[in-house]
Amino acid sequence: MKSHLTARQTAEDADQMAVASFVLGLLGLLVFNLVLGPCALVLGALALARRTERRGRALLGLALGTADLAILAATVLAGHHTIWQLGA
Numbered sequence: 001m002k003s004h005l006t007a008r009q010t011a012e013d014a015d016q017m018a019v020a021s022f023v024l025g026l027l028g029l030l031v032f033n034l035v036l037g038p039c040a041l042v043l044g045a046l047a048l049a050r051r052t053e054r055r056g057r058a059l060l061g062l063a064l065g066t067a068d069l070a071i072l073a074a075t076v077l078a079g080h081h082t083i084w085q086l087g088a
Contacts, residue, residue: 014050017043018058025064029071037068 021044028036044061052058 010050011053014047014052015054017050018047018052018054018061021047021061022057022064025061025068028068029064033068033072037065037072040065040068 021040024036024043025040028040040061044058044065047058047061048055
C-alpha cells in the first residue's frame with residue numbers, strides 16, 4: 001500500500017512540475033529570463049520524465065523556457081545587454 005501512495009504522490013508532483021514549468025516560462029518572457037528560462041526547462045523535463053498527466057503544459061514550459069533564452073540571446077546580441085538591470 002505504501003508504494004501506491006508513493007506512485008500517486010510522484011504523479012501529483014510531476015503534474016505540479018508541469019504547471020510550474022509553464023508558469024515560470026511565461027513569466028520569464030517578461031522578467032528575469034536568465035533565471036526563469038532554465039528553471040522552466042528543468043521542471044518541464046523532469047515532469048515529462050516522471051510521466052506527468054499534463055504533458056501539454058510540460059511541453060509548453062519547455063517551449064517557453066527555450067523562448068526565454070532565445071529572447072535573452074537576441075537582446076544581448078542586439079547590443080541592449082539585458083532587458084533588466086540590477087543596481088544601475
